[in-house]
Amino acid sequence: MEQFSLFKEAGQSAGLPRELLEYHPGLFDEQESEFLLHKFIAASPWQQKVQQMYDKEVITPRLTAWYADAETYDYTSLRRSAPNVWTPELLMIKQKVEIIAGVQFNSVLLNYYRDGNDSVAWHSDNEKALGKRPVIGSVSFGQVRCFDIRSKRDHREKYSIRLESGALMIMKGDLQVGWEHRVAKSVKPMGARVNLTFRVVI
Numbered sequence: 001m002e003q004f005s006l007f008k009e010a011g012q013s014a015g016l017p018r019e020l021l022e023y024h025p026g027l028f029d030e031q032e033s034e035f036l037l038h039k040f041i042a043a044s045p046w047q048q049k050v051q052q053m054y055d056k057e058v059i060t061p062r063l064t065a066w067y068a069d070a071e072t073y074d075y076t077s078l079r080r081s082a083p084n085v086w087t088p089e090l091l092m093i094k095q096k097v098e099i100i101a102g103v104q105f106n107s108v109l110l111n112y113y114r115d116g117n118d119s120v121a122w123h124s125d126n127e128k129a130l131g132k133r134p135v136i137g138s139v140s141f142g143q144v145r146c147f148d149i150r151s152k153r154d155h156r157e158k159y160s161i162r163l164e165s166g167a168l169m170i171m172k173g174d175l176q177v178g179w180e181h182r183v184a185k186s187v188k189p190m191g192a193r194v195n196l197t198f199r200v201v202i
Helices: 030-043 088-101
Strands: 021-024 050-053 056-059 063-068 107-113 120-123 136-142 145-151 158-163 168-171 179-183 193-199
Touching: 030 088, 030 107, 030 136, 030 193, 088 136, 088 168, 088 193
Parallel strands: none
Antiparallel strands: 021 168, 050 056, 063 107, 107 193, 120 179, 136 168, 136 193, 145 158, 145 179
């Protein structure tokens, strides 16, 4: 299948697989988004983690910060670690996302993409700690980046979504079962972007 954009420059194009993805632009306006972007960049306890990829450890090409309820552990780390305490800004965003998603989240992973060199490779959020078909609420602030998905059965079946600043995307259904996603590196100059992915860790 030929790759095409699910979302045009202005608004949403036809073809969105609603059983897998929901897109809600403008959850936060431009002023709110700019404030939250700089707040998170300046105040979050960013780390550059090491992940196990097949038989070797690699440094992730982005910075991350993990916040969660007190009893929740950071399943994204090679070692169990206590989560950071929720901030007022994160709780406010969480509440807005929960109303739309219909899910009460207990954790959030912040990803800081400093420029076009920062990325996340093809993967699925299919860890046992998230359950079989997790609902994940993804909020973006700052630079528009493309969120690519492709079918595990046929990599030619793929789509690319423009994640706008202040927008919410909800991943659900069989997305983590039958699909992979990524944010690719870019050769074009890119500004800073902070992405929040709200999750339920079991």
